[in-house]
Amino acid sequence: MGRAFEARRAGKEKRWGEMSRLYPKLGKIITMAAKAGGSDPNSNTALKTAISNAKAQNMPKDNIEKAIKRATASDAANYDEISYEGKGPHGALLWVECATDNSTRTVANVKAVFNKNGGQVVNSGSLDFMxxxxxxxxxxxxxxxxxxxxxxxxxxxxxxxxxxxxxxxxxxxxxxxxxxxxxxxxxxxxxxxxxxxxxxxNNPVEFTEAQIEEIEALIDKLEEDDDVQAVYTNIA
Structure with missing residues (x-):
């Protein structure tokens, strides 16, 4: 992912910090880390990092504590980490990382977003070397x-x-x-x-501003899905 693109994404993330759709994603990461390595951040590096990232996005302390407690609840959901690879408008490459308790739902949603926004999901492994x-x-x-x-x-x-x-x-x-x-x-x-x-x-590509707007429109739609944790692209 290119440096200029990262700068634009940083600006968007700052705005997302006050949006309700960001906190559930951060909470899911915290819950997964706590479930995998325990609820003590002092002995669980992944959890400590997840909490630090959540605090950087101004996630309330109560939300963080609830996310940790969910990891030990009797009805705690089991999340799988799944990645999808795809092509967007103008040949842009996208790697979509998800955390889901229902992979059937997630893959259907991801494919629908790609199809409706000038892109398509490609076979797993197609972008491994990209x-x-x-x-x-x-x-x-x-x-x-x-x-x-x-x-x-x-x-x-x-x-x-x-x-x-x-x-x-x-x-x-x-x-x-x-x-x-x-x-x-x-x-x-x-x-x-x-x-x-x-x-x-590995090989960022230069796109025009008009092309970037179309690609980012697809990325924004993907990130609206609660199961999508991150989207990476080859925009320079």
């Missing part, structure tokens, strides 16, 4: 951190690239280094705004 799974950590660029020194130190923990922007810093690393990089940032006193595993396009 995207690479990466650790992506974001924190605010406040000027209080020696970024050159930090970059050198994080290389030992799996850092591949540091993208310094005016308001934020993005850290990219191998997906297997997620835990090490998150812990290393914590040890350096860095409060990450978001830490996730993302699909990054």
């Amino acid at each position: 995207f690479t799974r990466k650790t992506v950590i974001e924190f605010e660029n406040t000027g209080g951190v020696d970024l050159e020194e930090l970059e050198l130190e994080l290389i030992d923990f799996g850092l591949e690239e540091m993208d310094v922007q005016e308001e934020r810093v993005l850290i990219y690393g191998e997906f297997t280094s997620f835990g090490d990089l998150v812990k290393a940032c914590d040890d350096h006193g860095i409060s990450s705004k978001k830490a996730t595993l993302q699909r990054v396009a």
Whole structure:
């Protein structure tokens, strides 16, 4: 996924932070992490990260606590993580990550959105070589951190690239280094705004603004579905 596209998505995410459809998605991630690794964030890195990401989006504390409690409820839903690959308008490539308790419903919804918005779902594995799974950590660029020194130190923990922007810093690393990089940032006193595993396009493509608007219209519709957790694309 291109840097310019990420900047646009960051702006949208900021607006989504106040929207009710974002909190259920964040809550689902918290519940899944707690169910898989326990309800104590001090011993469950995935849960700690999910809580941190939720707080960065201003998710209320009560919502977070309820999401954790749902993991141990007798009627707790069992979620499966499923990915769908597709092509959008103008040949754009999209990778859709979902968490669902009903895969039949989810695949039907995802296919319908693609079909109605100038795209189509392709066979699983078709885009394997077009995207690479990466650790992506974001924190605010406040000027209080020696970024050159930090970059050198994080290389030992799996850092591949540091993208310094005016308001934020993005850290990219191998997906297997997620835990090490998150812990290393914590040890350096860095409060990450978001830490996730993302699909990054190996060969980002330039599209015109008009084309991007059509592609983003499809992405927005996909993200309206409660089962869709993230959508990645090859827009430069």
